[in-house]
Amino acid sequence: MxxxxxxxxxxxxxxxxxxxxxxxxxxxxxxxxxxxxxxxxxxxxxxxxxxxxxxxxxxxxxxxxxxxxxxxxxxxxxxxxxxxxxxxxxxxxxxxxxxxxxxxxxxxxxxxxxxxxxxxxxxxxxxxxxxxxxxxxxxxxxxxxxxxxxxxxxxxxxxxxxxxxxxxxxRPETQATLVLLGLDDVGGVSALARALGSPFEVTGAAHDPAAQKTMLRIEGFETSVAYRLGQLRALLTTTGAEMDVLDEKASESMWMTVRDVAAFQGQSGDIWRVSCKPSDGPAIAARSGAEAWFYDWAGGLIWLRAAPGHDVRTQIGTFDGHATLVRADASTMAQFGMFHPETAGVARLTAGLRAQFDPKGIFNAGLMENAA
The missing domain is CATH 3.30.465.10 (Uridine Diphospho-n-acetylenolpyruvylglucosamine Reductase; domain 3)
Structure with missing residues (x-):
């Protein structure tokens, strides 16, 4: 219709x-x-x-x-x-x-x-x-x-x-990205946390374990961007990582690939999206049993690519956050459900809201019923 x-x-x-x-x-x-x-x-x-x-x-x-x-x-x-x-x-x-x-x-x-x-x-x-x-x-x-x-x-x-x-x-005047090379997951997420805790207004913070690249975006007026990049370099010197800088065009292109999870496009397997405390990210990814992963939001968002039918939620266990099944075949989606199971209290609140706004249960029926 x-x-x-x-x-x-x-x-x-x-x-x-x-x-x-x-x-x-x-x-x-x-x-x-x-x-x-x-x-x-x-x-x-x-x-x-x-x-x-x-x-x-x-x-x-x-x-x-x-x-x-x-x-x-x-x-x-x-x-x-x-x-x-x-x-x-x-x-x-x-x-x-x-x-x-x-x-x-x-x-x-x-x-x-x-x-x-x-x-x-x-x-x-x-x-x-x-x-x-x-x-x-x-x-x-x-x-x-x-x-x-x-x-x-x-x-x-x-x-x-x-x-x-x-x-x-x-839209800001320009942007640039500081890239740290050679850090593992713990080192990369730690560097992202230090950068975000600084006064240098980072607007993007991601880590690619496969390439061992840790990426920090700065946006604003050209002189301000140059100054803040220099300060970030000095702040993160103790990581021991090699550093490179992407100019505006390269930076913009790179963050589009981060945004759209280009690393997993065209790759087989199920895709999971895990939201968690950034400091917990490396440990959660390590115990997920996934084949590959990628960190955004300074480690607070993990994109996982897992074998078809692999139960990432069970592997991760209890944690402060949620795991969403973003891509899988119909049988896997039916088995695990798209959304993370809700606690009993949250489920009651959710059911109450649906009863208020959709009493007949007609809108996208079944989409969130697994989360109970």
């Missing part, structure tokens, strides 16, 4: 006799049952005020269209949303609704925050077919819930977005 207006969406939800699989650009390959409800036709930027750093768009608007409009004003989506197509082998077009529904946040999350932190307001249709609006310029919350934060990361299980209002930021 292709939706081209909010009124049509309301009618579709009210008339639904079973589950609805909410879809935008179709790039995530999210497993869900029911009739496909595509909101790709809800497309377009309805308001852009560069001076106010504010943009409002419908959910089916391609991310590329938004980035192109922002680029004309030397602005950007600072949270750096990932393009999943290369990693998942999907087609389609990444949309802003999908980005916000999944809270898709890239390497710059460590410095500017997640996608949800840039979401000012939402408009959506709930499971009863009612139109709900929350946030926006007034930021008035009349429901008792912070719906802006609830909708970001809900994967379409609480309602179907029809409009999002976002904060955007200016």
């Amino acid at each position: 292709d939706i081209t207006s909010e009124d049509a969406l309301v009618d579709a939800v009210k008339g639904a006799s079973g589950a609805l699989a909410v879809r935008g650009g179709g790039t995530r390959g999210v497993p869900a049952v029911g009739d496909v409800l595509s909101v790709a036709g809800l497309n377009g930027i309805s308001l852009y005020e560069p001076g106010a750093l504010t943009l409002v768009a419908q959910p089916g608007t391609p991310v590329a269209d938004i980035e192109a409009a922002l680029a004309q004003e030397n602005q950007r989506l600072a949270f750096e949303p990932m393009d999943h197509r290369g990693l998942l082998g999907t087609t389609g077009t990444p949309t802003i609704g999908g980005v916000m529904a999944a809270n898709v946040s890239g390497p710059r999350r460590i410095s500017v925050g997640a996608a949800r932190d840039f979401l000012l307001g939402v408009r959506f249709v709930d499971g009863r077919g009612a139109i709900v609006k929350n946030g926006g310029r007034v930021m008035k919350n009349v429901t008792g819930y912070d719906l802006v934060k609830l909708m970001a990361g809900s994967f379409g299980t609480l309602g179907v977005l029809t409009e999002v209002s976002m904060k955007v930021l200016p």
Whole structure:
């Protein structure tokens, strides 16, 4: 079912006799049952005020269209949303609704925050077919819930977005990346932690064990970038690592590969995404039983490539964080579930929220039921 207006969406939800699989650009390959409800036709930027750093768009608007409009004003989506197509082998077009529904946040999350932190307001249709609006310029919350934060990361299980209002930021003058060579996992993550604990405003912090490369991005005015790079070099001299610097063009290209997990594109196996305390990252990766891994967010995000059917969650055991199965065949996804099992208390809260916003359980049914 292709939706081209909010009124049509309301009618579709009210008339639904079973589950609805909410879809935008179709790039995530999210497993869900029911009739496909595509909101790709809800497309377009309805308001852009560069001076106010504010943009409002419908959910089916391609991310590329938004980035192109922002680029004309030397602005950007600072949270750096990932393009999943290369990693998942999907087609389609990444949309802003999908980005916000999944809270898709890239390497710059460590410095500017997640996608949800840039979401000012939402408009959506709930499971009863009612139109709900929350946030926006007034930021008035009349429901008792912070719906802006609830909708970001809900994967379409609480309602179907029809409009999002976002904060955007200016694009910096330049960027560069300091690369440390030859460090192991513990040494690399330790270096990232030291850099982030410094006053030099690092906006990207990743470690590639396969290449033994530890990467630190600096952005801003050219003179400031040069100064901070020099200070970081001095700070990290004690690591004993060889150092190199990537200029603006090379740095920008390299961080796109980090953002999109290019190292695992075209590689066989299941893909897991582990969120954890950065200091725990090396130990978690080592006991995961994965074939390869990659650290982002200074070690707080680990991308794992494991043998098909390998139970990464059991191998890791109890830890402060969660492991999401991002790519696997249907049987493995059904066996382990996409999302990490919730604790009993969180599961009760989740069930209560779904009962409030989707009492018939029609939106992306079964997507999160494994997390209980």
